[in-house]
Amino acid sequence: MTAMRQRPATIERGAGATAVFLLHGVGGGKQAWRDNLPGIAQAGYRAIAWDMPGYGQTPAIDPYTVGALAESLGMLIDHAGADRNIVLGHSMGGMVAQELVALAPGRVHGLILSGTSPAFGRADGNWQQQFLHDRFAPLDAGQTMAQLAAQLVPAMMAPDAGPQGLQLARDVMAAVPQASYRAALQAIVAFNRLDDLARIAVPTLCLAGEHDRNASPSVMRRMAERIPGAQYLCLPGVGHLANMEQPAAFNQAVLAFMQAHFPV
Numbered sequence: 181m182t183a184m185r186q187r188p189a190t191i192e193r194g195a196g197a198t199a200v201f202l203l204h205g206v207g208g209g210k211q212a213w214r215d216n217l218p219g220i221a222q223a224g225y226r227a228i229a230w231d232m233p234g235y236g237q238t239p240a241i242d243p244y245t246v247g248a249l250a251e252s253l254g255m256l257i258d259h260a261g262a263d264r265n266i267v268l269g270h271s272m273g274g275m276v277a278q279e280l281v282a283l284a285p286g287r288v289h290g291l292i293l294s295g296t297s298p299a300f301g302r303a304d305g306n307w308q309q310q311f312l313h314d315r316f317a318p319l320d321a322g323q324t325m326a327q328l329a330a331q332l333v334p335a336m337m338a339p340d341a342g343p344q345g346l347q348l349a350r351d352v353m354a355a356v357p358q359a360s361y362r363a364a365l366q367a368i369v370a371f372n373r374l375d376d377l378a379r380i381a382v383p384t385l386c387l388a389g390e391h392d393r394n395a396s397p398s399v400m401r402r403m404a405e406r407i408p409g410a411q412y413l414c415l416p417g418v419g420h421l422a423n424m425e426q427p428a429a430f431n432q433a434v435l436a437f438m439q440a441h442f443p444v
Contacts, residue, residue, distance in 0.1 A: 188230045188256050189237035194221025198442050199262035201253065202229040203273025205295075206364045207329065207353035209236045212270075214348065215427035216434075223435050224444030225266075230256060232273070234360030244363040246371050250279035257287050264442055266290035268434065270423060271394065272364060275300075275371045282376045290442055291384040292434060295395045295420050298403055299372040308369040315365055319358055329353035336420040338391040345424040352424075377406035383441040384410040387433060389418040389425075411437065 191210045200220055202213045213229040220227040233252050234240035241248050253276055257265050267288050269277030274296025281288050300308070318328050329350045337346060384407050388400035397414045404412035413433055415422050423430045 186239050187259055188233060188252055190231070190256070191217060191229045193217040193227045194225055196224050196226050196444055197263040198266060198438070198444060199226040199228055199257075199260050199264070200266045200268055200438070201257065201260075202227065203253070203267065203269040203276055204229070204232060204235070204352075205271030205273055206361060206368070207332070207349075207356060208232075208270070208273070209352050209355060211236075211355075212349070212352045212421075212424060215345075216423050216431055219428070219431040220435065223439070225438065226260075226262060228256075228260060232276070232364075234363060235356060240360060240363065244367055246275055246279045246367050247283065249276045249367070250283055253277075253280050254284050254287055264289045266292065266438060266442060268292040268294065269296060270294040271296050271420065272368050275368060275373070278373045278376070278380075279371075281380055281382070282373055285379075285381065288382055290382055290438065291380065292387060292437065293384065293400075293403070294387040294422060294430075295389055295392050295400075296403075297395050297399050298374040298377055298406070300368050300370070312365060312369060316362060319362070324354075325356055325358055325361065326350075326354035333421070336394065337425055338389070338417055338419040340417070341419065341425050345421065345426070349421050349424050374406075377403065378408065380407045380410075383437075385434070385437040386410055386412045387422070387430075388412070388414040389420060389422045390414055390416045391419040392422075394420040 210229040231238040274293040386404035388397040404410040
């Protein structure tokens with residue numbers, strides 16, 4: 181794995197002995213957690229949302245792999261120096277979280293996996309290449325990330341998603357560099373930590389969205405069943421971008437889990 185040249189850019193709110201690291205997905209950035217950070221901080225936790233390498237103010241890394249991204253996260257955690265570290269990963273961020281737990285379990289004391297999966301797609305490489313082709317085709321045809329966001333974001337949300345969350349998600353995805361979007365998608369098609377779920381030994385919450393078509397509730401439920409002692413919860417009325425669609429309900433679920441296992 182490559183060494184991190186620069187510590188990832190972050191937004192940090194709150195203080196306390198327990199840090200919560202918020203990891204966005206492929207179409208995200210640290211601003212995706214804008215409406216979640218205040219509530220987590222007000223509850224007495226130190227909330228840290230990162231720009232994954234290649235996103236926002238964080239330079240890209242080479243090679244761009246889930247393992248290298250996990251190494252970057254580990255270095256950020258070490259720099260934060262908290263007594264206890266909870267990693268909250270959404271979508272691709274959940275894959276980075278699983279990777280770090282597998283490679284360096286001592287760095288993570290609690291895990292929240294939102295709208296993610298333990299392995300990408302199917303084992304068949306042809307299917308994965310078709311997935312990449314389909315995702316890249318609009319960009320190859322000349323679309324901008326803003327145009328792609330306008331097309332993809334509504335389909336990732338619940339049918340009755342509110343305008344505020346919809347606009348935030350569009351704005352965040354529109355700001356993603358095209359090269360980083362491509363690199364992130366290429367990284368996740370190789371991801372597979374299914375066999376490592378049984379070795380996760382920290383309190384874990386698997387958080388699904390009722391209308392999530394990217395990481396369905398059934399996928400999240402089966403994932404929770406493979407992790408010893410994991411809790412499964414499905415949030416009603418949200419899709420893949422639950423934290424932006426209904427930030428109050430998302431925070432309520434996250435804080436209930438954290439307060440039960442990591443009281444301040």
